[in-house]
Amino acid sequence: MTYRGRFAPSPTGPLHAGSLVSALASYLDARAHGGSWIIRIEDVDTPRTVPGAADEILATLAHFGMVSDETPVWQSARGxxxxxxxxxxxxxxxxxxxxxxxxxxxxxxxxxxxxxxxxxxxxxxxxxxxxxxxxxxxxxxxxxxxxxxxxxxxxxxxxxxxxxxxxxxxxxxRADGLWAYQLAVVVDDAEAAITHIVRGADLLDSTARQIHLQRCLGVPTPSYLHVPVVSNHAGEKLSKQTGAMPLDRSTPLDALVQAARHLGIETRETEYLDAFYAEATAQWARRFGPHSGPESGPK
Missing domain, CATH: 3.90.800.10 (Glutamyl-tRNA Synthetase; Domain 3)
Structure with missing residues (x-):
């Protein structure tokens, strides 16, 4: 099986520390498996879409060393x-x-x-x-x-x-005529032949619905991995609604080191993105890579 993973942000604002954790986890998993990493812009909920946010997200990811292996997909073009x-x-x-x-x-x-x-x-x-x-x-x-x-x-x-x-x-x-998230994500993952989904645990509750819908459509069910969400000082999931600050592009390594630490990865100090990703990918591969045992990852 050829590994195909994805990161699917919603363009409701700039990336923050919580979304960086999900992006990094999905990126490391793809690299640890020697597979493809694809960005999908989930803008199917058009009333919540902020103009210019998608381009800002793509530019920020690139600045942090994460570039889609294929042309990014936009849900708004897939009606x-x-x-x-x-x-x-x-x-x-x-x-x-x-x-x-x-x-x-x-x-x-x-x-x-x-x-x-x-x-x-x-x-x-x-x-x-x-x-x-x-x-x-x-x-x-x-x-x-x-x-x-x-x-x-x-x-x-x-x-x-x-x-x-x-x-x-x-x-x-939906009643407003828009396609619901559950349908869009299942159709998109199937058409892109996504084999592994790595995302935040806030979406864990949607997974059973998506698996049921996959069965109804007769499409394969990917492997799932849900990473712990980042919380603010009040214990709430970090999000734009709970005061999450946009990522600072001037210090990408600082933010990446913090995101890796949230995932249980401790990297040595370095000034280079390539060195960070090499070490972080190696650590991820030992826990979740194709040759790791079923007991390797956290539960």
């Missing part, structure tokens, strides 16, 4: 691919229209909580719209034992999620 996958799912009976507003869903969940039932989407429109206009389109998840998706994460260990109880039928096309 036809998402529509084709959507039509296949519709023809196979996997999806249905949903007429629920956010308020109606919230009210249903409050009612469900009062009955100590599931807090997942309650399936209100599974059997029809009952006179309501279609707003979104949802993927039907299995019931019973078939709803449990289990996978092995290379950092976090064995993971399992009951889609019916914990998620419910999830949206593939």
């Amino acid at each position: 036809d691919a998402y529509a084709e996958a959507f039509e296949r799912l519709q023809a196979d009976g996997f999806i249905y229209p949903c007429g629920c507003t956010r308020r109606e869903i919230a009210d249903s969940l409050v009612h469900a909580h009062a009955r100590h039932a599931t807090l997942a989407y309650p399936g209100t429109c599974r059997d029809g719209l009952h006179g309501k206009p279609a707003r979104a389109w949802r993927l039907r998840v299995p019931d019973g034992d078939a709803a449990v998706v289990t996978f092995e994460d290379r950092w976090q260990g064995t993971q399992s999620q009951n889609l019916a109880n914990e998620v419910g039928d999830f949206a593939l096309k």
Whole structure:
């Protein structure tokens, strides 16, 4: 198998220390396997996209020594691919229209909580719209034992999620007409033949949904590795919403050393990016490379 990995930032602002950790982990994993590393700009959520942010992200990554091995992919240019996958799912009976507003869903969940039932989407429109206009389109998840998706994460260990109880039928096309993240990322990974996904643990909860969608579309399931997220002083995930500062391009090695340390990699002091990456890649390869044992990585 030819290794193909990717880093997929959302252009909602500049890169920060948290996003650098994810970028570095995915880059080191690709280099440790002698594979390809591809950048994908996840701008499918156009209302949140900041003009110029994607170019800033690409320039910052290049300044830090990380350049895509192939031409970067932009989700905003891939609507036809998402529509084709959507039509296949519709023809196979996997999806249905949903007429629920956010308020109606919230009210249903409050009612469900009062009955100590599931807090997942309650399936209100599974059997029809009952006179309501279609707003979104949802993927039907299995019931019973078939709803449990289990996978092995290379950092976090064995993971399992009951889609019916914990998620419910999830949206593939939003009420505003935009394609949902879950559909876009699965279609993109399949078309790019991505074999390994390395990303932050904040996306761990999405993985079972993506695996189920991969099965519905009949595409391969990549290997997954979710690295611990970076937190701020309040213990919140570091993000633009929690006050994350943009990366300082004037001191790339300082930021890279800190990101590597978060990943459990201690590098010797150097003035050269090539030397840093050589040492960091060697350490990553011993833990997660193709010849590392199943006990090598953290759990």
